[in-house]
Amino acid sequence: MIELRFAGGLLPAIAQDAQTREVLMMAxxxxxxxxxxxxxxxxxxxxxxxxxxxxxxxxSGCRQxxxxxxxxxDEDCVIYLVEQxxxxxxxxxxxxxxxxxxxxxxxxLVETSEPVFDPEKVYHSKESASK
Amino acid sequence: MIELRFAGGLLPAIAQDAQTREVLMMAxxxxxxxxxxxxxxxxxxxxxxxxxxxxxxxxSGCRQxxxxxxxxxDEDCVIYLVEQxxxxxxxxxxxxxxxxxxxxxxxxLVETSEPVFDPEKVYHSKESASK
Numbered sequence: 504m505i506e507l508r509f510a511g512g513l514l515p516a517i518a519q520d521a522q523t524r525e526v527l528m529m530a531x532x533x534x535x536x537x538x539x540x541x542x543x544x545x546x547x548x549x550x551x552x553x554x555x556x557x558x559x560x561x562x563s564g565c566r567q568x569x570x571x572x573x574x575x576x577d578e579d580c581v582i583y584l585v586e587q588x589x590x591x592x593x594x595x596x597x598x599x600x601x602x603x604x605x606x607x608x609x610x611x612l613v614e615t616s617e618p619v620f621d622p623e624k625v626y627h628s629k630e631s632a633s634k
Numbered sequence: 635m636i637e638l639r640f641a642g643g644l645l646p647a648i649a650q651d652a653q654t655r656e657v658l659m660m661a662x663x664x665x666x667x668x669x670x671x672x673x674x675x676x677x678x679x680x681x682x683x684x685x686x687x688x689x690x691x692x693x694s695g696c697r698q699x700x701x702x703x704x705x706x707x708d709e710d711c712v713i714y715l716v717e718q719x720x721x722x723x724x725x726x727x728x729x730x731x732x733x734x735x736x737x738x739x740x741x742x743l744v745e746t747s748e749p750v751f752d753p754e755k756v757y758h759s760k761e762s763a764s765k
Contacts, residue, residue: 524655
């Protein structure tokens with residue numbers, strides 16, 4: 504039994520492309536989400552806004568197949584190494600949620616990539632990316 | 635001015651090797667830590683246990699020079715793309731805090747790498763890696 508330090512709460516889970524090591528997203532897990540991920544082999548999170556398990560890609564098809572799970576030194580953060588289905592992890596249609604960088608000169612956020620799909624067409628019933 | 639959604643609290647910051655894209659650690663930032671990071675060009679976090687700014691590597695020398703900062707779709711998580719000094723980010727002496735993987739068969743955590751230094755020798759005055 505692998506025990507993480509939830510301390511009754513939630514932990515951050517980082518989803519990273521198992522091949523390229525691109526960080527795709529960060530979301531939250533509780534004990535139940537973690538155990539479901541271990542059993543099913545697909546990334547499950549806990550939606551803070553909806554207060555329930557969030558089976559990533561259940562509606563959009565953009566599921567994340569688990570390749571490996573890494574745990575940090577304090578056992579209070581995990582990395583899901585995944586194969587991302589559907590081309591993108593982000594509800595905006597970008598491959599990664601981290602599609603903007605801080606531009607020091609203009610003090611603004613600048614996009615670094617284009618969306619790979621139109622979120623309107625993928626999220627028919629609007630899978631929220633809310634954490 | 636780049637504004638993140640701190641909502642009076644802390645946000646997770648993921649430190650990632652700018653070259654290899656290995657995730658080195660996850661720690662927390664508040665507004666002050668983020669602004670200091672932007673100004674100094676070195677990763678600053680907020681230590682939850684010590685309740686104060688944590689200038690990573692201040693004592694150990696294992697500083698993290700900022701190459702770029704990425705922000706997620708919700709503006710409530712950032713990635714510090716860094717050059718890691720001293721060979722390791724983790725207080726255990728491992729390059730990454732994520733040096734263990736979940737082994738499904740044995741249901742245990744298995745180390746995937748060796749420490750690159752002896753933490754006893756590096757953390758003379760014991761820089762805590764506490765978040």
